[in-house]
Amino acid sequence: MSTLVPENENQAIEIVKDAKARRQPLAIEGGGTRAGLGRPMQTAAILSTQALSGIIFHEPAEMVIRARAGTPLAQVEAALASKGQVLPFEPMDHRGIFGSEAEPTIGAVAACNISGPRRIRNGAARDSLIGVRFINSAGEAINSGGRVMKNVTGLDLVKLQCGAWGTLGLLTEVTFKVIPASETEGALVLEGLDDTTAIAAMSAALGSPFEVSGAAHEPGAPARTILRIEHFSSSVDYRLGELEKLLSKFGRPRRLDRQASQALWRNIRDAASLNEDRSKALWRISVAPSQAPQVITTLSDKGLTFEYFFDWGGGLIWLSLPASGDASAVQIRAALSGTSGHATLVRAPLELRQSVEVFQPQSIAMMKLIQGVKASMDSAGIFNPGRMYAGV
């Protein structure tokens, strides 16, 4: 398959117009580190954003950065770090999950709404993405949002693009709100809690005034429930101390210093504990925290064998199991029925992703809206067709 690498927006527009005229669908690619996620696509060529690269501006006092879509995420993060700032939502790195090697791009972070543990406090990528420029299938460059964080002018197409996995157009520029990096961080680790008790402990911590910025639970021997505070150093000490008091009924937690906390949260962010055997299927389940233990119990009761852990205070379950049959898709989605939870098959062999819906199936009414939105931005059906849903 050929790879098209436009060097500027005009070239990208020509490529899109040509693809439309010839009805040749394009697979949009940034660094390619998440190419293994989604339904398999029938595309004629890869459209790479690699050469649409570079930071357009970073205004530290305005807390905003704009970059071309193909800019390596590492470059964006380094520019922010040089001014003591970070992306608020701590985007995860999927290279561990997929064993991929290239550089993830900032455009893909936007297109795939990639967040991490800090999402529980600062919102997802979609909450910080304040502007996009994209090319629709008519070959028009469209702006939505802008560079200011308060903006309600017109329909919010920024949100639509964020998490559309490239099915609604080619992002060329993205603008993110950023925040000051915390002076330091620390964490508490409670050991030996079962799932239900761990959720209760995390809910108590997240419902406290201490602005917990990470809440995860790893079952095992011993189980570990981990809570993070990021702030000025005097506040981190004070807040960890207050959290210890608040959580005393759950046990006496151990403290982690900055370095240990950073290493641990990086592993949680990247689901590193479930990466040893990449032949296994990996599910990402979003659910209300209080319902998370029941989902696990239901799956255990059905006799499934799996490994898992909770992030987001229980609102996110990472679950890995053998990639045989349907990778337990039916049972997992059945366990979520009656909740507003949903499951995404993040990692599975190609054949499996041909037969199992990767993204949560939608109701007929919702599917009608999704198809309508797709048609309104990609009437030619040339952008990542089928990656999320059949015909979308």
Place this chain on the structure above:
Amino acid sequence: MSSILFPKPDPGILARRDEIIAGLTRLLPSECLITSEDERRAFETDALTAYRRMPLAVALPRSTEEVSALLAFCAAEGVKVVPRGAGTSLAGGAIPQEDALVIAVTKLNKILDVNYPNRTVRVQAGVTNLSISESVMPDGFFYAPDPSSQLACTIAGNIGMNSGGAHCLKYGVTTNNVLGVRMVLMDGTIVDIGGDALEAPGYDLLGLIVGSEGQLGIVTEATLRILRMAEGARPVLFGFPSSESAGACVAAIIGAGIVPVAMEFMDKPAIAICEAFAKAGYPLDVEAMLIIEVEGSEIEMETQLARIIEIAGKHDVQVVKESRSAMETALIWKGRKSAFGATGRVADYICMDGTVPTGQLSHVLKRTGEIVESYGLRVANVFHAGDGNMHPLILYNVNDPAEQEQAEAAGMDILKLCVDVGGCLTGEHGVGIEKRDLMRHQFTEADLAQQMSVRAVFDKDWLLNPSKVFPLEGRNAA
């Protein structure tokens, strides 16, 4: 006297009014249907009171199912619909038109569920913004977006306009605090989008709906995030000799890695107006004032304030006044939140809502003063300095049609300026009818056509709040 155009009412609908009302009577009991001229008058405008139109009728449904029946009926009959919350829109987002049914959600006013472990509430869409915080406050929680109209405005309206408030620098605006909605589409279909999980599957339709100004459907229920209140909060007043030094101070605070929960700016005229009303102890002899609020424990607040005061000292600060009690804190915020009401006591005004990059604040303030002066009018400025969302209040006499025209023209010039320096037309009030005809200043034809084609997915016949947001001409292009 009015410079904003309304489309000509559809004579076919007006001629069929009796028949349409008869149809509505079959769907709702009489106490939920307003048809008499006297009673309809209460709904003919919103907070953009210079404009008004009498609606065809007003429906006050009590359930999602009733909303569904109403919309299905209107879709079948080709009747336009103007959704309404409490009618506090400053942009004319809820102003009716003669050939449209107003559907107000104010009878849907129950809090359905509070879940502290998940930190969510589920509410009917007609509840007021403040009542949500009030219901969870005894347990130490709150709902973050706090528009100045929060006593009256509904969650339905907040979702329609993606409302903000003074504290969104830290906590975000409505779109960052809504997890799910139950919504009725124009054909009567009821959909649940999102829920109590942190994210919803598929496209982010929730993000599209929030801020869509009632053009995609009518939201009847919402699941919202609630947050634990900080241990304490304390506002401090800082007086400056110029808006430039106040603006530079804001930039320096953020540059130092401090993001206060709020940074509110007032210029001299606004300070005088608010102080006369609220007696909040605002300094009257300064050109510009910042209200900066920090949160945390006693020691944390003191530490943060010490750093902020040190920074302010490097920017010519003249007055530093810390709140010493809960009562002083309440007064300080009362002064700020009543800015619009207090201004209304001294003159009629129109309130603009553009956002600018914060680096442009001083320039835009200066130009705003010049623009308004060139029209022979006065302006008071109150705004959210941390995020660049400006609120110039242009003072005029509503009984003088020439002056109203001048005020509107000055407002339009200011909004164009906001766009020209890299900002936008509206930061939190919405486009409504007020800024509809300026949309081409911010967006290209292709941008607008794209938005309109997405809009049409939800409402192909343009029946929902049709005269708002998009310029009236050129819609066929979509």
